[in-house]
């Protein structure tokens with residue numbers, strides 16, 4: 001925590017880190033692991049996700 | 056810098072540790088006597104600290120916490136958004152009033168402090184939010200885990216948004232054997248995610 005507040009971490013931003021059992025982990029929300037369907041196969045039932053929404 | 060919810064638990068440890076590293080710390084909490092005692096303890100070992108007894112859940116009080124830091128130390132270059140309420144409840148038994156209170160502290164309180172800090176922080180400043188690995192969804196504790204999911208989202212969003220201003224935003228998701236404040240879990244249930 002002190003490191004994240006210090007000048008030494010000038011470029012460290014947007015990290016979710018976990019302290020546990022004397023170790024430091026970088027963690028993230030769970031992300032997609034594999035695709036389950038082709039968009040085209042859904043017959044346009046879903047709105048296409050614009051790439052720029054997921055910067 | 057400001058550490059919210061710093062009268063006990065992790066917030067107190069953050070405030071004391073930062074003060075030992077040379078930071079001038081505003082010790083915020085709703086527990087006035089405890090907050091004053093933590094600030095006095097820091098001054099006792101030669102550190103710089105003042106107490107700010109206000110609730111981060113109220114927008115105007117959160118703004119006043121940041122004002123307190125400006126008044127006491129002239130700038131705000133660090134903010135630790137620490138308070139967190141947590142309760143266990145099956146979904147069907149969730150009490151709307153308790154749910155609202157939790158969201159007001161964990162999510163809105165973090166927002167209110169960050170909004171006001173972002174107005175005055177200069178390049179090189181840093182915010183640290185207290186998250187939890189339960190952010191991915193934890194049965195029986197869904198109010199808490201949902202609030203920490205929000206904190207994770209806010210952290211990443213603010214980090215990207217404030218990067219151009221040289222302000223860092225990160226979150227820590229600790230494991231600590233601490234008991235949450237009055238009304239929290241009994242000690243035997245205090246090992247949380």
Ligand SMILES: NC(=O)c1ccc[n+]([C@@H]2O[C@H](COP(=O)([O-])OP(=O)(O)OC[C@H]3O[C@@H](n4cnc5c(N)ncnc54)[C@H](O)[C@@H]3O)[C@@H](O)[C@H]2O)c1
Pocket residue numbers: 059060061062063064065066083084085086109110111112137138139140141160164185186187188228229230231232233234235236239245246247248
């Ligand atoms: N202790 C753990 O194992 C653990 C694990 C994961 C995440 N966390 C997170 O770390 C943070 C600190 O946890 P803790 O166990 O030290 O909590 P704690 O209950 O010991 O301390 C929280 C402090 O916040 C204060 N507070 C409550 N509402 C407030 C408000 N409206 N305004 C200002 N202060 C307020 C309380 O009075 C208390 O002093 C929380 O966000 C928690 O969710 C803790």
